[in-house]
Amino acid sequence: MSRGWLYWWLKDPRDYLKASRMPTFRLKDDEIRDLVEYLMGLDAENSPPHPITALASAAGRSDTGAVIVSESRCVSCHTINDRGGKLAPELERIGDKVRPEWLPNFLRNVHYYQPEKRMLEYNFTDQNALDIASYLLGEFSEQAYALPDVAGQGPQSLSRKEERAQQGLKLFAKYGCGGCHAVGGRGRLPKVGPKLTNIGNRLESLLDFGTQRDVVPTLYNWLFMKIKKPDIFDSSSAMPNFYLTDKEAFEITVALLGNRDNHYASEFLVRKTERSLYKKPSGEFGELFDRYSCITCHSIDRYGGTLSTVPLTSEGSKVKFEWLRDYLINPSALRPILTERMPKFRMTEREASLMADYIKRVYVSDEIPRFFEFELKPADAETGRQLFQSYQCVNCHITDGAGGYVGPDLDNTGNRLEAGWVLKWLMNPLKYKPETIHPDFGFTEPEARQLTAYLMTKRQAHP
Amino acid sequence: MKPAPLILALGAVVLVAGSCARRQPPQNDVLMKTITNFEEVVDAPLAHGKQVYSRYCAVCHGLEGKGDGFNAFNVKPRPRDFTDSAFVTRLDTALIVETISKGGRSVGLSSAMPPWGRTLSEADVRSAAGYVRYLARSAASAKPASDTLSQ
16 A cells, blocks of 8 residues: 555545545544554565566556456446446555555455455466556556655654554554454454443433534434534544435434334344355365355355345256356356446366356255256247237347347347246246346246246357 | 334424524534435335335336336337326326236236236335326426426
């Protein structure tokens, strides 16, 4: 991370990133410099497993980098120029934020730098990483985040830096940074703010409105104003400003007012029986599953990410092995309207086969018949075609090269999907994807069978 | 959730709103702002209707109900324009609810309108119907306003 960027970030995160969730702590110039010294001293001691020493600007080809960035679907999670996902940090000024020699190393060793494995580790080569870094650093930098000079002072002496770092450590504790940020392998520290349990019971006569004498002294007013502008009653308050909208502050206030008499609204309680059945996969599949961070976007047994519209819980009963293997290697856009797409991992064929095989065998549902395709009759397919027309499925799905873009393209259904899945899906879409917008038409079993027979005739030649 | 704390909280806001207007604290812009936004926050059925509508209906009928969702060009006949307030106000709410839950086919209209009754709860359908009416209403009230503006 660059020293200058860190300075301005600590001063006001919204200056760099409008939508930042990091609040502003109203730090003084000296406090910021202390924290910068402390944080910059936290450099990792060991080198990553695949170190890249060449400087990105020297060895990377920016145009190749641009192609890889687009192929890798980085924007599914990252924002670039106000477009893209919200799952990961924005990239539009990444060149101002990170040190040039760090970026290629990070791209090559994502999980070394990020052990919680939210971001996937692409199968990039050294050259890929250098190319991407060269593109990002060149394209997305405004050179606007230099560390401001301290008036009337030359370069800092080593002992002064040391002093600042010591002071920074104290400030890190004072402002409770460790409540959200893990540092030095110690994990997160306890929160420093006062407990909010039963805050709805706080006596109004005990509230301190400080200099705000004109306010009606209700708990609602006190909470709302404190949340909106934490130093409104006491300018020395350490609570940071989250710059919430009125609506957000109102909603938080209402939630806090309801937090009284040791009563918790039932929506906020997790029942034992509702816990997910998800178990982290192990073995070689588990390693790949981790490396490609599948669970960041996909869910299994209601555990995991929601970025992907496809839960993996019974994916093995849904898609065919060959299709899945090829899709993992080269994901094509099945649902063209989605902006979040499956990234191209640069997976080897061996990895893709292994993953597809595991998914086919393990992530299955016994309710979905396995060899249903053999039970379908040509006569059914014809009736199915008529049903397909009469229900106007083509309004949302592409068939024979034409149709809507709301649902997936169905022209390759026969190669992509298992007949048993299509049958069960048509009869009860909500069961297999609770958030689906596919209407439940209430098809009878024979109708669903006829539609399935028709859809399974849709096959495209292998490219 | 037990309704009691929420009602208490809302009651508190109304009280504050009343007493605030009397006291007129000039420097306290933070507090004054809450009160103006209050209605938007508490009209829960409308907000829910908007949620349902945006998720399930807007793709064809358009976010503003003009029948111009991005999939509208694929649908024949074209999706209904809800800003045609003369048409929508003539409709019985029960008919709107039935069309949403049983689909166009069940009321003798286009089968391009799918049935949502097995996907959405009755409350969802009612909220969506309410939102359709709201779209027509706000289109009707927006029209004369823009006319005066242009004059």
